[in-house]
Amino acid sequence: MVIRGGVAALPGEADLVRVDLRVIEGRIAGLGKGIAPAVDEPVVEAKGLAVFPGAIDPHVHFDTPGFEQREDFRHGSMAAARGGVTTVIDMPCTSLPPATTVENLKEKLRAIEGQSVVDFALFGGISGSLAEESLARHMAELAPFVVGFKCYFLSGMESFTRVDHRTFARAVAKAAELGRPLLLHAEDYDYVTAATRAIRGEAGVPGGSKPGAAGAASAGDAAGGESWADYVASRPEAAELTAAASALALARGCEASLHVVHVGTAAAAELLAAGGATCETCPHYLAFSSADFERLGSALKTAPPVKSPGEAERLWRLLQEGRIAFVASDHAPAPFEEKHTGSVWTDYGGIPGTGTLFPYLYSEGLRAGRLDLPRFLEVIASGAAARYGLAARKGSIEIGKDADLALVDPQASRIVRGEELLSKGRITPFEGMRLRGEVVKTFVRGALVWDAPAQPERRGGSSGIVAPPGHGRHLAWGYR
Numbered sequence: 001m002v003i004r005g006g007v008a009a010l011p012g013e014a015d016l017v018r019v020d021l022r023v024i025e026g027r028i029a030g031l032g033k034g035i036a037p038a039v040d041e042p043v044v045e046a047k048g049l050a051v052f053p054g055a056i057d058p059h060v061h062f063d064t065p066g067f068e069q070r071e072d073f074r075h076g077s078m079a080a081a082r083g084g085v086t087t088v089i090d091m092p093c094t095s096l097p098p099a100t101t102v103e104n105l106k107e108k109l110r111a112i113e114g115q116s117v118v119d120f121a122l123f124g125g126i127s128g129s130l131a132e133e134s135l136a137r138h139m140a141e142l143a144p145f146v147v148g149f150k151c152y153f154l155s156g157m158e159s160f161t162r163v164d165h166r167t168f169a170r171a172v173a174k175a176a177e178l179g180r181p182l183l184l185h186a187e188d189y190d191y192v193t194a195a196t197r198a199i200r201g202e203a204g205v206p207g208g209s210k211p212g213a214a215g216a217a218s219a220g221d222a223a224g225g226e227s228w229a230d231y232v233a234s235r236p237e238a239a240e241l242t243a244a245a246s247a248l249a250l251a252r253g254c255e256a257s258l259h260v261v262h263v264g265t266a267a268a269a270e271l272l273a274a275g276g277a278t279c280e281t282c283p284h285y286l287a288f289s290s291a292d293f294e295r296l297g298s299a300l301k302t303a304p305p306v307k308s309p310g311e312a313e314r315l316w317r318l319l320q321e322g323r324i325a326f327v328a329s330d331h332a333p334a335p336f337e338e339k340h341t342g343s344v345w346t347d348y349g350g351i352p353g354t355g356t357l358f359p360y361l362y363s364e365g366l367r368a369g370r371l372d373l374p375r376f377l378e379v380i381a382s383g384a385a386a387r388y389g390l391a392a393r394k395g396s397i398e399i400g401k402d403a404d405l406a407l408v409d410p411q412a413s414r415i416v417r418g419e420e421l422l423s424k425g426r427i428t429p430f431e432g433m434r435l436r437g438e439v440v441k442t443f444v445r446g447a448l449v450w451d452a453p454a455q456p457e458r459r460g461g462s463s464g465i466v467a468p469p470g471h472g473r474h475l476a477w478g479y480r
């Protein structure tokens, strides 16, 4: 196949370059001006389009198997492809069973089989309730199948519990020994527990990011605050900063193996970067502040919550400087009933995001001038590929790499509609936002997966997805 007539985003280039691409057996085999297609070689006309490396979304909760009323790999991966994402990395905590042992991981892989339209890798989990066994055995057994491990300082999930500080210190050392990063949900347990109790009275049991089989305290027994400001006050910047500082202290000597997920507090990101660890942020922390809760309500609820006005601007700057390594969606939708329980404390903390990750960053990062092109490419793809052992074949447009591509019409613009995201989750804080550019085609290993239809389909369709479910492959660390 030859993709001709477009401009492409090549690593190291300050601007898009007029170049054609030849793809052979799913890999980029040629890059140059005026590549002439052979007689039977298919041609994709890309005149007027910009060719980007397919985005990597290194933090999704696709919930297969176990919580598929919220999301599943088929819908999640379709939403990803529609938004220019060609590889996702799925979290271990929001499936049943959680991916804490090789047996559980294999069960998950069997459940995913035949579902994904994009490539995927997995994280292994360290749940507090199984930590000793994880350290003794499961982490080492999982390592060949996963690109990192994940644990929580604060969790609202009964099926995946928090680790204490000592366990965390041992886990990060073990991860370093195994050559994998340890990902951490960094909010301080002590702070959030005390703050939640103080605000809610005795009903206060802090919820984690993704309530699992059983949620936190049920609605209606709240003795205290019930406003969004109360929820935000229970998990402030200080809770995130304290957790980041603790994590660095506990990871001493293994800082390079520490990666903190979904950071919304600029000071925490600065601290982690200075201490030799990495972190990610998410589009919602860049786009919104706690002031938006009044307008958006639970459509904006995540854990950690979005932070005070002013933080987003600082996060953009840290992203451009490279002190925040990359951006992930933390895609974690939930159905209407779970997002509207009648209490800010029990409404599900999570939003769909994989479908808006690349479009948002393209529009508000690259096109708005907050990110230059080389940083944009690291932020959307090559940064995560390097961190998670996938860079040999993923993350950039280079000869020999997989032909994972997102073709963007820079002249188009699109208003985000939750109903058109192809995810099971349709409640998004980005609803109604106009974004510059439109992903018109997405290729995964040279195969067309998303081909934008003339009319977007609404409510649960899959029009525009032209690859069969199951096209996506499982990628392990060192994939080549």
Ligand SMILES: [Zn+2]
Residues within 6 Å of the ligand: 059, 061, 091, 209, 330, 332
């Ligand atoms: Zn998450």
